[in-house]
Amino acid sequence: DVVMTQSPLSLPVTLGQPASISCRSSQSLVNSDGNTYLNWFQQKPGQSPRRLIYKVSNRDSGVPDRFSGSGSGTDFTLKISRVEAEDVGVYYCMQATQWPAAFGPGTKVDIK
Amino acid sequence: EVRLLQSGAEVKKPGESLKISCEASGYNFPNYWIGWVRQMPGKGLEWMGIIYPDDSNTRYSPSFQGQVTISADKSINTAYLRWSSLKASDTAMYYCVRKSDYWGQGTLVIVSS
Numbered sequence: 673d674v675v676m677t678q679s680p681l682s683l684p685v686t687l688g689q690p691a692s693i694s695c696r697s698s699q700s701l702v703n704s705d706g707n708t709y710l711n712w713f714q715q716k717p718g719q720s721p722r723r724l725i726y727k728v729s730n731r732d733s734g735v736p737d738r739f740s741g742s743g744s745g746t747d748f749t750l751k752i753s754r755v756e757a758e759d760v761g762v763y764y765c766m767q768a769t770q771w772p773a774a775f776g777p778g779t780k781v782d783i784k
Numbered sequence: 785e786v787r788l789l790q791s792g793a794e795v796k797k798p799g800e801s802l803k804i805s806c807e808a809s810g811y812n813f814p815n816y817w818i819g820w821v822r823q824m825p826g827k828g829l830e831w832m833g834i835i836y837p838d839d840s841n842t843r844y845s846p847s848f849q850g851q852v853t854i855s856a857d858k859s860i861n862t863a864y865l866r867w868s869s870l871k872a873s874d875t876a877m878y879y880c881v882r883k884s885d886y887w888g889q890g891t892l893v894i895v896s897s
Contacts, residue, residue: 711884773884775829
């Protein structure tokens with residue numbers, strides 16, 4: 673099974689400053705169809721998770737453009753260009769290239 | 785508009801059975817994988833399993849194989865998650881998820897004697 677890791681697990685950020693979360697997989701996430709099924713989710717306190725990014729770098733509808741995803745193979749990054757107060761929450765990467773799909777452990781983002 | 789409406793919170797005793805539901809609307813239910821994700825109190829997200837409603841093809845994560853049953857009724861656009869004998873360790877929030885893009889509001893299951 674593919675194991676997902678994230679760093680850091682806790683990320684205190686200053687409003688208006690950039691933030692970056694790393695995600696690594698134990699195996700390449702390139703699918704036989706050529707796509708890389710790496711997604712990013714945001715979970716705010718008391719809410720269901722919300723997908724932000726799919727297939728590494730594609731923003732979901734309604735996601736602010738301050739969120740961006742990048743990476744390839746086994747190394748991926750979620751960046752927030754300028755953190756806003758509403759971005760507080762836990763961020764998860766998830767691979768859907770092979771079953772069982774798997775989430776990373778989550779990165780808790782809060783304001784310094 | 786895609787919506788996944790889950791059944792309400794449950795409080796059960798160890799050993800009891802339970803089936804929770806997820807009613808889908810706004811898309812062609814039979815032709816999208818739909819799955820269940822567990823979130824234990826204060827913890828992260830775990831995929832339990834997925835089902836393709838059109839042919840009931842079902843896959844389970846190894847940790848949940850044999851522990852739960854996932855099913856779907858495409859005539860009423862509803863997916864289910866069932867336990868035959870609950871344990872205290874099943875206490876968690878359970879989310880239904882269409883592929884990975886749409887999530888239900890969650891069903892809280894509390895198992896306590």
